[in-house]
Amino acid sequence: MNPAAVELGNFFQQPPETVWRALTEPDLLQRWLLRPTGFTASVGTRFRFTVPDSAIDQIRCEVLAARPYEQLTYSWVYPQAHYPARCVVNWLLQPQGRGTRLLLTQTGFDIGDRRQRMVRNAVERSWKRLLLPRLGEVIHH
Secondary structure (H helix, E strand, C coil): CCCCCEEEEEEECCCHHHHHHHHHCHHHHHHHCCEEECCCCCCCCEEEEECCCCCCCEEEEEEEEEECCCEEEEEEECCCCCCCCEEEEEEEEEEECCEEEEEEEEECCCCCCHHHHHHHHHHHHHHHHHHHHHHHHHHHC
């Protein structure tokens, strides 16, 4: 494991196609993560996530890898953050039995910097406690 990365795994009883939809369909993304603008799961696509009621109102992204039902990777830049971070979010989907093992890796944190280490830890808590459980709810419905 990379201490500078957020690395989390989840198992879902649904097949990779169902999990992929929750990661790539804008209306489903909005239900568990953020509202995407201009998003398609196609390499080179530049899009934004909008953060409602936040000083960090837009996150700029670009799709870096998109292999349907296998992998989705995008850059994640907070231009207005107090401590800007340029991250890469990678979703790896692996069939497991009748379900899917989903591995999330978010990199780009400089843990040598105290503030970036705090941001990394807050991001990990947010994925674990809020976002991945919401993703599970979207996948199960």
